Amino acid sequence: MLLLVPADPLRPHRPDQHFAPEATAAREAGVPVAVVDHDALARGDVKGALGRLPGRGEAVYRGWMLHAERYAAFAEALSAQGVTLRTRAEQYRRAHELPGWYPALTSVTPATTWTAGDGREAFELARVELGDGPAVLRDYCKSMKHHWDEAAFVPDLTDGEAAWAVARRFRELREDDFVGGFVLRRFERFTSAEVRTWWRDGRCVLVGPHPDTPDRPPVDDPDLTVVTPLVAALQLPFVTVDLALRDDGVWRVVELGDGQVSDRPTTVEPARLLTPALTPNLVDHGVVAPD
Template sequence: MHLLYPSDPFDPKQVDETYQDEYAAARALGLEASLFCFEDFEAGRLKAHPAIPEGSTVLYRGWMLTPPVYISLVEALRVLGATALTDPAQYRRCHHLPEWYPLLTEHTSETRVLPADADFTQALHGLDWPGYFIKDYVKSLNTAGGALVANVAQIARLVEQMRQYRGQIEGGVCVRKREDYLEHTERRYFVARGRAYGADGEVPALVQRCARLIDSPFFSVDVVQRADGVLRLVELGDGQVSDRKEWTAEGFAQVLKTLG
């Protein structure tokens, strides 16, 4: 397996500072890696340094990509004679909530998926939830008043704020039933080739179930403890574009090594 990281925008021979510790830890374990200019890739050119070996399997570690842009990356790697570890369908399955939600409904907050221009009052008529958590297919709003509203009438305004702050709504709108979670209990796990890993070595049964049900070579699983003590699934993410969160660079690099 060959790793591919974005380079520093001002120095193409250095990894972007966001990934410096991780890159160093991976290289210390003997993992091969290349750097590429993300801006050049956005302009339609993928040139890696050092060159990606022909016939290699590539794991991208970098910024979130929309599924169409990820397809472009996979195609660019194919032109170079390499293969992406995660195919576009697998990327979308973990990157977009509506893709994984039907497989794990019982373990996560009840959700309605609607178009961004929906009449939310009409579409959600009859729901009497204690609150509504709003996000698009990938992310919620982390600025302004946050992603939680008290009633359906407030959703349209929040969606408009998402457009203003983020520039776009990816896919559509996911309206999730508010659940009361205990503070400081959210944890991130990674699944590599069907095996789940935790930063502290422990892996709960819920994460093991996700590892069995989701067809993807590398993804993240976020869980949190609800006020009643039940462990709940917050979200999945493609492992290539997931932050390490509480993981050390060295611990995460050990997981990357298992993919090789």
């Protein structure tokens, strides 16, 4: 097993400071660590991104987000050096981009429509299809929730001009990071902070706070009875599922993401995440009980 993390831009032979605690925890557990140049990966220079790898075999990446196409090139280049990412390129896209996971989770997440591309005509079709009432705008991978009023929240889907103004501003702010198309999610009122759950091979292995609210641990663990078989059916090796409690007392899925590029809250010890993430077989190593 090998852990891959981004290199520090100023000290390219060392892990990026954001991921250094995880690199340290991996090494203490006897797992080799290699650094990759994220900036080179992001611009498509895969050969320039990879240095010498300490061995062959299976690897897990823990780093910044990559476009699905860049991840696929990354996986291919690693394969040429005898290293196989546990999460295949197709699996990464399915977890990283909302259209990949939404159909499997429609019963436990807000109603959603999306477009292919950033054209207004397609946006109008998606807006009308979702119906009336408020909505939240994002693209396939990310929202601009820190620009809530101007680029995320659509107060009334029936007001086409106002909705398009939000979409246009969102597109301006995302610039080259815009992925796929516009996504409209029906607004639901939540009464709790988001909870980030971590999953290996369809099993929840860690429940903790969301990175935006690291000092607000869950008061109660979310009820995963309904969610578990849906996540398992996606057959994804390492994902996160963010949940929040709706005002009617029902836990709802806010987001699903690839676990390799999901941020770890600062209040969660690295080893608590890396033990299940890096263990080759969870059942054989006693991390979870078999069914």
